[in-house]
Amino acid sequence: MTGELTSTISIREQKQQPHHPDIPAHTRLPHGRSSRPTWTIEESEKLYRIQGWGEPYFSINAVGHVTVSPKGDRGGSLDLFELVEALKGRNLELPLLIRFSDILADRIERLNACFAKAIARYNYPGRYQGVYPVKCNQHRHLVEELVQVGHPYQFGLEAGSKPELMIALATLKTDGALLICNGHKDREYIETALLSMRLGQKPIIVIEQLEEVQLVIDISAKLGIEPIVGVRAKLSTKGSGRWGESTGDRAKFGLTLPEILSGVNQLRDAGLLNALQLLHFHIGSQTSAISVIKDAIREASQIYVELRALGANMNYLDVGGGLAIDYDGSKTNFHASKNYNMQNYANDIVAEVKEACEARQIPAPVLISESGRAIASHQSVLIFDVLNTSDVLSGEPAPAHQNEHLIIRNLWETYGNITVENYQEAYHDAIQFNEEAKSLFNLGYLSLTQRARAEQLYWACCEKILNIVRTQDYVPDDLEDIEKIMASIYYVNLSVFQSVPDSWAMNQLFPIMPIHRLNEEPTCRGILADLTCDSDGKINQFIDLRDVKSVLELHPLRKAKVQENQGSGGEFTDKDTQSTVLEESGTTSHPQTREPYYLGLFLVGAYQEIMGNLHNLFGNTNTVHIRLAPRGYEIEHLVKGDTITEVLSYVQYDAEDLVESIRRRTEQALRDNSITLAESQRLLQNYQKSLSSYTYLSS
Numbered sequence: 001m002t003g004e005l006t007s008t009i010s011i012r013e014q015k016q017q018p019h020h021p022d023i024p025a026h027t028r029l030p031h032g033r034s035s036r037p038t039w040t041i042e043e044s045e046k047l048y049r050i051q052g053w054g055e056p057y058f059s060i061n062a063v064g065h066v067t068v069s070p071k072g073d074r075g076g077s078l079d080l081f082e083l084v085e086a087l088k089g090r091n092l093e094l095p096l097l098i099r100f101s102d103i104l105a106d107r108i109e110r111l112n113a114c115f116a117k118a119i120a121r122y123n124y125p126g127r128y129q130g131v132y133p134v135k136c137n138q139h140r141h142l143v144e145e146l147v148q149v150g151h152p153y154q155f156g157l158e159a160g161s162k163p164e165l166m167i168a169l170a171t172l173k174t175d176g177a178l179l180i181c182n183g184h185k186d187r188e189y190i191e192t193a194l195l196s197m198r199l200g201q202k203p204i205i206v207i208e209q210l211e212e213v214q215l216v217i218d219i220s221a222k223l224g225i226e227p228i229v230g231v232r233a234k235l236s237t238k239g240s241g242r243w244g245e246s247t248g249d250r251a252k253f254g255l256t257l258p259e260i261l262s263g264v265n266q267l268r269d270a271g272l273l274n275a276l277q278l279l280h281f282h283i284g285s286q287t288s289a290i291s292v293i294k295d296a297i298r299e300a301s302q303i304y305v306e307l308r309a310l311g312a313n314m315n316y317l318d319v320g321g322g323l324a325i326d327y328d329g330s331k332t333n334f335h336a337s338k339n340y341n342m343q344n345y346a347n348d349i350v351a352e353v354k355e356a357c358e359a360r361q362i363p364a365p366v367l368i369s370e371s372g373r374a375i376a377s378h379q380s381v382l383i384f385d386v387l388n389t390s391d392v393l394s395g396e397p398a399p400a401h402q403n404e405h406l407i408i409r410n411l412w413e414t415y416g417n418i419t420v421e422n423y424q425e426a427y428h429d430a431i432q433f434n435e436e437a438k439s440l441f442n443l444g445y446l447s448l449t450q451r452a453r454a455e456q457l458y459w460a461c462c463e464k465i466l467n468i469v470r471t472q473d474y475v476p477d478d479l480e481d482i483e484k485i486m487a488s489i490y491y492v493n494l495s496v497f498q499s500v501p502d503s504w505a506m507n508q509l510f511p512i513m514p515i516h517r518l519n520e521e522p523t524c525r526g527i528l529a530d531l532t533c534d535s536d537g538k539i540n541q542f543i544d545l546r547d548v549k550s551v552l553e554l555h556p557l558r559k560a561k562v563q564e565n566q567g568s569g570g571e572f573t574d575k576d577t578q579s580t581v582l583e584e585s586g587t588t589s590h591p592q593t594r595e596p597y598y599l600g601l602f603l604v605g606a607y608q609e610i611m612g613n614l615h616n617l618f619g620n621t622n623t624v625h626i627r628l629a630p631r632g633y634e635i636e637h638l639v640k641g642d643t644i645t646e647v648l649s650y651v652q653y654d655a656e657d658l659v660e661s662i663r664r665r666t667e668q669a670l671r672d673n674s675i676t677l678a679e680s681q682r683l684l685q686n687y688q689k690s691l692s693s694y695t696y697l698s699s
């Protein structure tokens, strides 16, 4: 979901790497059981693959916390856990999006350095001048920062719509930086772009629809401003991965070759052939395979030189986006990865274009890329907390008595006899007995207590079998799902629809890991369930070296270290403070007695924020911009997330009207004697307080 028409088919390419298990099976410990005292942070590094996707920005320190080095290997680092605690201390509740301004700067520097290196290496007679596609993340502080750090490189902006053009025109202040005008255009769009040349902007109007050619001709004649025009070509090179349909003969975008020729003729007839200076293409986002990029560049280079031969004053070649991010760190052409690095990307572009131009003895173009994902992803980290967990397993089952129901005795016997030799058979027995127990219950032959007992025994069997499965090199097909079936549910304080829409909409993978306790073995296996009342509001696919994994290794929640009882809130909270943590049964823990457990969702700086939606009215999260300072860090910007009043206003509810309506009803209830004065005041206070509070849960 990146503004492209997307294919709904999920493509599962085989990763190219050989079988190479990260964590030897025998070191994996049973579900939620006590951990080895010897677990090391190196083991956590391997398990969560942090070097693969996080280098050089994220790593783990000696106390088992994730650290952030926003300047890569060239500067200080911050303890992410401590940072979160400090921000919470400033009343910034979770979920919290942290943007690291220095990472953004580092990405821009890297991209420019890679092209500079490639240009030097191949003796390329032109230069590189990138632009940032605003659609990737339009937030003001980010775009402003980007323009600022891009200044030394004359880095420009790309707009894909009229609103984005408004942003770009007002924000871009770098002399000579390009303003690439993409997207569908009407008269007003083109007129505004052309007039901005009078302010010193350098807009290039990229023709995406043939009708735009005539519009540009008319408007520039009327204004007396000579435009710089580009054309977007529909390449025949097939893209790859989820956004691969952005190219190819039936792609949504760009002009076919006959259309380009017709546009060239129109411009020539209008005496504007000189204005045509740029060729643009975009093969789709997250292009995992370098071969696809090479093919596209080769095809585009030929179109470029041909346009030059037709008399156009070609000067720019814009290779669009597509530079991918290695979300799973596998360095493969898997859709969540890429089999090349930024330097390879720059090298291939520079080398291919140079060769094509040399062969036809034409000047080398200024190279433009519109890399969005590659610039914006790393800088944002979403931190959220776990509210509680739910396990299928509820403690060690008690032995079956002689006089218990036969089905229970059978399950007990199965449970007792599970061995490495018979676990597969035992699994089928347990399933069958459990099914029988359900039928017996439905027919009235088992009581609720008996059925619950049967179920408990069934899960105990599964757990025992799972522990054996984890020690095996080969997992029989019929047992493949047992890890998934036995997974704990970690209820997390976020909305997938608001914060990671691509995870929901297209199963995109993002690295997720705890940001502390990494010197402790994560003995639980879980999936994440969000706050929404939607069964799709979950994350149950996680990055892995091979393909994806269906459960994430997590730590058991634990009791808070003894703290003074805060005793807030009087008569309504007495009950709450007594709940227990980590008891052996079902749903465990309570916010007031357990230690916080923070997870980080990484590489979410591109596309996720703007495409998030208000499902269940969970709004924007709190956001902070952090910059490294000589000592520690500085909070540059703080953008409070939506309050309930704000999200309600998006759906046309007025907070004052709502309060007034509740007030009237409490008055009526008071007159009817169905509420006490104290209760009515409490209700109104709560209602008003909620309206001005964050849409997420507070811990």
Ligand SMILES: *Cc1c(COP(=O)(O)O)cnc(C)c1O
Pocket: 002, 003, 133, 135, 136, 160, 182, 282, 284, 285, 286, 320, 321, 322, 323, 370, 371, 372, 373, 374, 606
């Ligand atoms: C979306 C888009 C981009 C950005 O693509 P990334 O893969 O995020 O770099 C660039 N150019 C155009 C025309 C786009 O539509």
